[in-house]
Amino acid sequence: MKKLFKYILLIILIGLLGFYFWPEKSLDTSKKIDKIQVIKNKREMKVFSNRELLKTYKISLGKKPIGKKEFEGDKRTPEGIYYINDKNSESGYHLNLGISYPNELDKEHADKMNKKPGGLINIHGLKNGIGFIGKFHRFFDWTLGCIAVTNKEIEELYENVPIGTEIEIFK
Numbered sequence: 001m002k003k004l005f006k007y008i009l010l011i012i013l014i015g016l017l018g019f020y021f022w023p024e025k026s027l028d029t030s031k032k033i034d035k036i037q038v039i040k041n042k043r044e045m046k047v048f049s050n051r052e053l054l055k056t057y058k059i060s061l062g063k064k065p066i067g068k069k070e071f072e073g074d075k076r077t078p079e080g081i082y083y084i085n086d087k088n089s090e091s092g093y094h095l096n097l098g099i100s101y102p103n104e105l106d107k108e109h110a111d112k113m114n115k116k117p118g119g120l121i122n123i124h125g126l127k128n129g130i131g132f133i134g135k136f137h138r139f140f141d142w143t144l145g146c147i148a149v150t151n152k153e154i155e156e157l158y159e160n161v162p163i164g165t166e167i168e169i170f171k
Contacts, residue, residue, distance in 0.1 A: 038170070058135075061146075078106065
């Protein structure tokens with residue numbers, strides 16, 4: 001029984017190492033990204049150039065990913081059409097792209113609940129100092145409402161997503 005357990009453990013370890021080190025497709029940087037789509041229930045983010053899919057990223061979301069963001073602190077990722085409105089290389093996470101949440105509809109909805117809508121929703125890499133986690137972050141929804149990718153992925157997005165790019169986030 002101990003021998004079987006050791007073999008199973010070894011197989012799991014090899015599988016995890018393979019997952020961690022398996023190379024992923026790089027972004028084609030010769031084309032301009034003009035649209036981002038986030039499909040929350042699939043944990044996917046797709047980037048497009050002139051309606052051509054350039055790359056699909058696996059993502060992590062807010063700790064409560066079901067439903068749209070309603071107010072500050074609800075740990076949900078917004079749903080709707082927004083824009084990339086900022087680039088920050090000095091955040092607590094490895095680079096980030098700011099998302100223009102909240103829009104007027106979001107503000108009105110939060111006001112009806114006598115709550116603040118929140119803000120500072122970003123696409124970002126891993127928390128500074130723990131980038132070694134890499135793709136393992138995808139096993140959990142762990143952000144406070146942001147969209148998380150690996151540090152390598154945010155580096156290619158940071159360089160290739162212009163401010164003003166539309167981002168559509170839906171279920």
